Amino acid sequence: MGKIKINIPRILITILVIFVSIQAYAANCPIKIGGLAPLSAPGSVTGGEAMREAMLLAERDINAKGGVLGCDIDVVITDTEGLPEKAAAMMQKLITQDGVVAVGGGYHSSVGVASKDVANSRGIPVVFAETWNDTITGDMQKYIFRIAPLSSWASGVIWKFAAQAPGVKSVVIVTENTDYGIPAAEECAKGLSSKGISSVTFGVDIGTQDFAGIVERVKAERPDYTIVLLTGEAGYNYTQQAADAGIGPQDIMFHANQAGLESKAWWENVPDGNLAFMARIGVPETMYNESALKLAADYKANTGKDGIESYALEAYDSIGVIAQAINEAGSTDGDAIVTALENISHDGVLGRIYFPYGSKKSPSEDGKGSEWWHQWPDPAITMVQYQKEGEPSNTMTIVYPEVYKTGDPIYVD
Amino acid sequence: MEYSAIFWWTALWLIFWGVVGSIFTRRVYLRKDLDTSNSILVGAMVGAAFGPIGLVPMWIKTPEISRKLILIPGFVALGIIMLAFALADPENNCVSNGSFVASQITNGLIIGIIYGLMALGLTLIFSILGIVSFSHGEFYMIGGMIVYYSTVVWFPGLHPVIGVLIACLLTFLLGAIFERLFLTPLYDGRIDRPVEYGILITFGLAFTLQYFVQAIGGSNPVKAKRFFDFPRIRLPDKEDPWLIKTSRGNMELFDTVSISNPRFVASVISILVLLGLLYFLYRTWTGKALRAVSQDRDAATIAGINPHHMNMLAFALGGMIAALSGATLVQAFSWLPQVGMIPAMRSFVIVVLGGLGSLPGAFIGGIIIGLVEAAGTGCVPDPQKASSYIPAYGMIVLTLMLLLRPTGLLGRRFASGTHGKL
Numbered sequence: 152m153g154k155i156k157i158n159i160p161r162i163l164i165t166i167l168v169i170f171v172s173i174q175a176y177a178a179n180c181p182i183k184i185g186g187l188a189p190l191s192a193p194g195s196v197t198g199g200e201a202m203r204e205a206m207l208l209a210e211r212d213i214n215a216k217g218g219v220l221g222c223d224i225d226v227v228i229t230d231t232e233g234l235p236e237k238a239a240a241m242m243q244k245l246i247t248q249d250g251v252v253a254v255g256g257g258y259h260s261s262v263g264v265a266s267k268d269v270a271n272s273r274g275i276p277v278v279f280a281e282t283w284n285d286t287i288t289g290d291m292q293k294y295i296f297r298i299a300p301l302s303s304w305a306s307g308v309i310w311k312f313a314a315q316a317p318g319v320k321s322v323v324i325v326t327e328n329t330d331y332g333i334p335a336a337e338e339c340a341k342g343l344s345s346k347g348i349s350s351v352t353f354g355v356d357i358g359t360q361d362f363a364g365i366v367e368r369v370k371a372e373r374p375d376y377t378i379v380l381l382t383g384e385a386g387y388n389y390t391q392q393a394a395d396a397g398i399g400p401q402d403i404m405f406h407a408n409q410a411g412l413e414s415k416a417w418w419e420n421v422p423d424g425n426l427a428f429m430a431r432i433g434v435p436e437t438m439y440n441e442s443a444l445k446l447a448a449d450y451k452a453n454t455g456k457d458g459i460e461s462y463a464l465e466a467y468d469s470i471g472v473i474a475q476a477i478n479e480a481g482s483t484d485g486d487a488i489v490t491a492l493e494n495i496s497h498d499g500v501l502g503r504i505y506f507p508y509g510s511k512k513s514p515s516e517d518g519k520g521s522e523w524w525h526q527w528p529d530p531a532i533t534m535v536q537y538q539k540e541g542e543p544s545n546t547m548t549i550v551y552p553e554v555y556k557t558g559d560p561i562y563v564d
Numbered sequence: 565m566e567y568s569a570i571f572w573w574t575a576l577w578l579i580f581w582g583v584v585g586s587i588f589t590r591r592v593y594l595r596k597d598l599d600t601s602n603s604i605l606v607g608a609m610v611g612a613a614f615g616p617i618g619l620v621p622m623w624i625k626t627p628e629i630s631r632k633l634i635l636i637p638g639f640v641a642l643g644i645i646m647l648a649f650a651l652a653d654p655e656n657n658c659v660s661n662g663s664f665v666a667s668q669i670t671n672g673l674i675i676g677i678i679y680g681l682m683a684l685g686l687t688l689i690f691s692i693l694g695i696v697s698f699s700h701g702e703f704y705m706i707g708g709m710i711v712y713y714s715t716v717v718w719f720p721g722l723h724p725v726i727g728v729l730i731a732c733l734l735t736f737l738l739g740a741i742f743e744r745l746f747l748t749p750l751y752d753g754r755i756d757r758p759v760e761y762g763i764l765i766t767f768g769l770a771f772t773l774q775y776f777v778q779a780i781g782g783s784n785p786v787k788a789k790r791f792f793d794f795p796r797i798r799l800p801d802k803e804d805p806w807l808i809k810t811s812r813g814n815m816e817l818f819d820t821v822s823i824s825n826p827r828f829v830a831s832v833i834s835i836l837v838l839l840g841l842l843y844f845l846y847r848t849w850t851g852k853a854l855r856a857v858s859q860d861r862d863a864a865t866i867a868g869i870n871p872h873h874m875n876m877l878a879f880a881l882g883g884m885i886a887a888l889s890g891a892t893l894v895q896a897f898s899w900l901p902q903v904g905m906i907p908a909m910r911s912f913v914i915v916v917l918g919g920l921g922s923l924p925g926a927f928i929g930g931i932i933i934g935l936v937e938a939a940g941t942g943c944v945p946d947p948q949k950a951s952s953y954i955p956a957y958g959m960i961v962l963t964l965m966l967l968l969r970p971t972g973l974l975g976r977r978f979a980s981g982t983h984g985k986l
Binding site: 190191192193196197199200325328351352353354355356358359360361363364365367368370371383384387388391392394395396397416419420422423 | 657661664667668671672674675778782783784785786787789813814822824825826827896897898900901902903906937938940941942947948949950951952954955
């Protein structure tokens with residue numbers, strides 16, 4: 152047997168090259184993208200859990216297709232608790248400790264309002280998924296984008312539906328004292344007033360449990376229609392306590408908030424919640440595109456739920472849009488991602504996502520307000536109603552607008 | 565408010581003479597070498613109720629301070645402010661709508677009873693062990709969770725009352741075990757700073773319980789079914805049921821007061837438990853021993869009571885009472901691992917208001933807070949503010965109480981328990 156000649160310098164160089172390569176790969180891969188979601192009270196945990204699941208499915212699907220820039224992505228999900236101060240701290244943590252290159256998700260408007268300045272000042276692009284407050288994009292910050300509808304726009308659908316309901320002369324609005332609830336209630340009150348309908352607004356802190364006193368006061372107002380703008384379990388608590396007192400969805404016309412779209416939690420927490428109206432973002436399931444159908448199937452299999460909620464669809468797309476923008480930018484540099492986002496055309500589960508207004512074209516050029524900056528203009532909003540006790544949210548009847556309608560609304564006397 | 569000036573000038577008048585009375589009455593009593601322990605409170609009440617007409621004769625005669633001397637001017641001052649409110653805002657529901665007022669008072673009383681029960685557990689622990697249990701809210705949460713899991717998840721169909729009993733048993737055991745394992749260093753001299761240790765260790769327990777439940781069951785809100793449905797009653801007759809009318813989830817009395825089923829059931833259970841607790845504390849040897857330790861730990865020891873056993877019993881019983889409050893309310897509110905934070909804070913307010921370590925004080929404090937919150941929510945004219953300030957109403961009452969009577973309603977100047985003995 153011949154003697155094997157060992158070239159020690161060559162081996163050392165080879166090891167060094169491999170080591171440096173691994174280091175270089177480890178430094179850039181996986182590419183980390185942040186995900187904001189309320190996973191503890193007083194935030195809307197139901198919404199947060201749904202968004203987390205959707206963002207993890209986005210991570211899985213993107214990685215299955217080869218990832219981004221040759222790397223897998225890692226969605227780092229962080230709990231905002233629905234609190235602005237926590238959101239700002241978590242955004243700071245995502246950027247400085249976790250090293251994310253962009254951030255998606257976000258449920259509560261107050262989270263968006265508080266965290267956007269942190270991201271913008273550090274040059275990290277954010278695509279907010281479900282934060283409605285107009286000022287989030289209204290400040291026209293370079294790194295801030297949104298695929299959720301504007302509060303003024305979504306509130307418009309809510310009050311217009313209430314205004315066209317039969318015999319509505321007075322409305323009670325029960326809202327939360329947050330960056331979502333206060334402007335949304337003001338928009339509703341203003342819109343109703345323009346139709347000659349009087350309204351009274353009650354504001355409560357996020358996470359309120361006991362509504363007994365407020366329910367009695369609402370009862371004394373003798374409203375024809377109630378609009379509830381409470382997120383999370385506060386929405387459940389108010390609706391069931393109102394139902395116990397005889398002013399729930401089966402007693403007067405009643406708009407409940409989006410948390411009701413998680414039907415399992417809705418029926419468990421609000422057993423008397425039949426006939427409640429809710430606003431839902433996105434087209435009805437019958438009009439889902441192929442990727443939305445696949446996502447819905449995967450989501451149902453993972454969670455055991457009957458359908459996928461609109462905020463889960465938005466969370467999924469917020470990660471998808473960012474991933475495509477990074478690919479098109481060819482780098483993880485914040486400025487390059489912003490440029491890519493401003494030019495993007497992303498076929499998402501919600502439809503084709505694009506941002507017509509930004510540094511290339513100001514919203515004012517089309518006579519629009521600053522809130523349209525980096526704002527996706529096409530999210531569909533429908534009004535849906537539970538019409539059978541215990542029915543899953545994916546079979547809810549779409550009662551408004553006409554273009555998506557699947558049935559007539561049931562109005563209680 | 566239509567004539568707001570009437571209300572605000574009256575309030576200003578009451579505050580001015582209340583402050584004058586509280587400052588000078590104490591000085592007058594001090595100068596005459598009389599007992600000044602309640603002089604600030606009496607001075608404030610007499611000043612607010614009668615102004616100089618009441619204060620000057622009192623300063624001249626300096627009568628012995630009695631409960632009557634506090635309560636009568638107190639109610640007169642309350643009456644004056646209510647009258648001013650009625651004149652200032654005659655259209656307010658609290659003035660013009662009798663059924664609304666009755667409903668608010670009923671709701672305030674019902675929730676006050678439940679608050680009082682929860683605070684009772686906290687004050688029991690404080691009076692015996694001399695520590696404030698920061699895990700009280702988590703016992704409340706655990707109580708509700710056990711009822712939910714035992715009746716909906718683990719044994720669907722199990723009657724909720726059995727679930728409540730299971731919750732009581734498990735939380736009693738949890739409290740007893742925790743006390744034996746972690747609180748004994750408080751009284752056997754193993755640590756230098758027992759009060760701080762007590763605070764930190766119960767904080768630790770609170771976080772452990774909260775995150776344990778979150779890890780096991782998730783953070784989604786859950787709710788137990790109604791324990792009982794109301795039977796369908798229409799009295800005195802079906803056509804005109806002005807006396808009582810019930811549906812499954814609601815009861816209406818005299819065509820005016822409506823009470824929701826979960827609250828009614830929770831308050832009835834609370835009252836029954838309270839009666840049982842009073843019997844236990846005042847009629848049984850163990851209960852008397854507990855009270856004896858809370859009053860004078862050394863004397864109780866000399867009388868043959870083992871204070872260490874009473875410590876364990878007090879912590880277990882206090883935790884169980886909090887859990888019981890949660891167990892009865894899990895049918896009324898959506899339940900989360902963080903659900904105990906607000907009730908715990910409210911319990912601290914009630915315990916301080918009622919007097920640290922006072923069992924009747926905790927219960928009365930609970931009812932006062934329930935009524936004040938109901939009054940604030942119902943009567944503040946601006947609906948937005950009325951509902952936004954709910955947590956503040958109790959704090960205003962507490963602040964006033966601490967200013968006028970720092971020991972609380974029925975508190976003692978020196979609490980017993982382990983204070984100063986370690």
